[in-house]
Amino acid sequence: MRFDNHTLYRISPKTKEMVQFLKNMEELAYSTGYNFFSGVHQEGVPVDILVPPKELEKFKEILEHDDIDGVLLNTNIQEAIDNEGVSAEVGxxxxxxxxxxxxxxxxxxxxxxxxxxxxxxxxxxxxxxxxxxxxxxxxxxxxxxxxxxxxxxxxxxxxxxxxxxxxxxxxxxxxxxxxxxxxxxxxxxxxxxxxxxxxxxxFVFSHTNNRLWRKTRTRSSILCFGTDPNRNWPYQWMQGGASNQPCSDIYAGPRPLSEPSxxxxxxxxxxxxxxxxxxxxxxxxxQMLLLPYEHTTRHLDNYNEMLAIGREAITKPCLEDMELHT
Ligand SMILES: [Zn+2]
The missing domain is CATH 3.40.630.10 (Zn peptidases)
Incomplete structure (x- = not known):
């Protein structure tokens, strides 16, 4: 699969409504051809979206909305993929x-x-x-x-x-x-x-067929393959940030641990x-360090300790671009 002239935007939703709009867009991305490079979290947290050429005009109309800021990052992601460099040597x-x-x-x-x-x-x-x-x-x-x-x-x-x-x-x-x-x-x-x-x-499929493949390779419906294995864990399965639509890139699977992997x-x-x-x-x-939980705003028992460690970690010079999201 090629991504010629797919355009990468960094957008920042300013309201809860826009966050919800983007979450809906993410869930339907399989039918429109969008690729969400980063997940949709909350107001003020940027989301990077790859826009297919056929959706570009419509996407630009969304950007005109007051509830959203957008920056163009890359006008042809296929070039970046072509220049990535994959080793041909084994050993x-x-x-x-x-x-x-x-x-x-x-x-x-x-x-x-x-x-x-x-x-x-x-x-x-x-x-x-x-x-x-x-x-x-x-x-x-x-x-x-x-x-x-x-x-x-x-x-x-x-x-x-x-x-x-x-x-x-x-x-x-x-x-x-x-x-x-x-x-x-x-x-x-x-x-x-x-x-x-x-x-x-x-991982193999992302090397051989589709560089932007994210999920597993089980058949999830007549039309679509793959479950998001990171949303397939049994703890609080389908309790937030996941989709029950088999074609979605964030599909949690038909049940917890449905994926052999x-x-x-x-x-x-x-x-x-x-x-x-x-x-x-x-x-x-x-550039994010994420702490549990995802399904609730309730804190872990050792949240304060985790937060202190997280803050310490992201102040390391090599991680200066990091943001802490809790
Ligand atoms: Zn990931």
Whole structure:
């Protein structure tokens, strides 16, 4: 699928009504051809929307409304896709962070890392996807400190968010090789579980067929494929920010854990859940740090602590563009 002359806009809704209007637009995006690069949250929080050429005139009329601000970011996203760079070479020796890698390359790199660091890394396989791919991850344990808590890093559950699996493999590599004292301390203080590609079927499809594919690849209706696996978890399923329309990009699935990939991951997480001190899910794009909950404005028990950690994190110089949304 190509996206010639699809135009990227950053829009900012100013009222609750406009937020609701955009949410409706997001739910119907499959029929209009819009692609929502970032989710619709609340007034003042920008949303990036890719507008297909046939909708452009209508979209410009929406922009004339007082309740919305818009900025043009890119007039032809296909050019950006063409210039993205995907590695054609396979093998750990060619693995790096200057190009994007395929599912097979990431899997092979993980296996080779486990082979090379067999005293620190264990290969994990949470189970099979709908199309029969393995959901690979690693358990990282360095040193022999006792009673360590675990950090779970779940990545690239949305297929097109390639930079997140690149981030996860980078983090894994840094935890192994970086000699900075603070990084060593972090690496050795916890047990790390890292699953760099949580939605392999969708990820492969985003490489082979449609760069903007986001969901899984199960058949969700006569016309449409895929469930949003990030909205398929059982906790508070369909209680906010999700759609029951099978064609929607935010379709939560016919029931919780309907997707083999989320069911497999959920089963695996259950086996380590009591050890976890943190669960981090990487998404792109948007410069945001999101804290639970989504289904209610009620706060987590440790909300204040989470907020303090979040504020600390986003003031790091490398994250200066980050906004905290709670
Ligand atoms: Zn995402």
């Amino acid at each position: 750990a020796s060619n693995f790096g962070w200057n190009r994007y890698h395929t599912y097979d390359e990431i899997s092979q790199w993980l296996r080779e890392m486990v082979f090379n660091y067999d005293d620190k890394l264990t290969l994990l396989n949470a189970g099979r996807t709908f199309e029969g791919r393995d959901i690979l991850g690693v358990k990282l344990e360095i040193g022999n400190r006792r009673n360590r808590r675990a950090v779970f890093i779940e990545v690239n559950i949305h297929a097109r968010e390639w930079v997140t699996s690149a981030t996860a493999t980078y983090i894994l590599n840094q935890l192994l090789i970086n000699q900075d004292a603070a990084v060593r301390e972090l690496a050795e203080s916890y047990v790390w579980y890292i699953f760099p590609v949580a939605n392999p079927d969708g 989320t069911a497999a991951l959920s089963n695996f997480i259950d086996t380590v859940g009591q050890d976890l001190i943190a669960y981090i899910s990487f998404h792109s794009y948007s």
